[in-house]
Amino acid sequence: MKIIFIIISSILALISPLIYAKAIFKGEAKPHRTTRLILLIISSLATLSLFAQKDTVAIWLAGVSTLQSILIFILSIKYGMGGWSKADLFCLVVACFGIVLWQTTKNPSLALYASIIADFIGMIPTLTKTFRFPETEVWLFYALDMCAAFLNLFAVKSFVVQQFSYPLYLIIVNLLMVIFALRHKKN
Secondary structure, eight states: OOHHHHHHHHHHHHHHHHHHHHHHHHTTTOOOOOHHHHHHHHHHHHHHHHHHHHHHHHHHHHHHHHHHHHHHHHHHHHBBOOOOOOOHHHHHHHHHHHHHHHHHOOOHHHHHHHHHHHHHHHHHHHHHHHHOOOOGHHHHHHHHHHHHHHHHHHTOOOHHHHHHHHHHHHHHHHHHHHHHHHHHHHH
16 A cells, blocks of 8 residues: 555656646746755755665655756756845755755764755745745645655655654645745735
């Protein structure tokens, strides 16, 4: 049964960037360049790390996230927003520090939490942009990613903090993005 959750989770995570790319081309979404660069670095390193650990559950979501990150980062270069403000550069530096900490630690739990913190710091420019300009994001993209992470929780082999903390983080950050993006629908 767990394999079903992995498959559905991966399919949702593969569909969501297609919806987002379509919205970008239509001018309905403007990804934040700094966030997209940070997420590309983090998802690539996470996938490599999970592969090295022979993880058979989270690697699928991480691998799909890497493919998603490549596509969206490339589109953000031409169609995105931001990237060079002082706040953006600060988040980039702090996230890179978290990435270095994650990659250099010998403690897998510390590495996991450093990667989640780096990811969140990388999301701050997009969260801020979406809060200020909700019309620049498409809620469905984040809702699908949230559902993918939720389903991934059901595939976790054992409920220890290290196993479910990353999918739980993804649920929370994507829920925030859905809430912020839907704010413009009420106006």
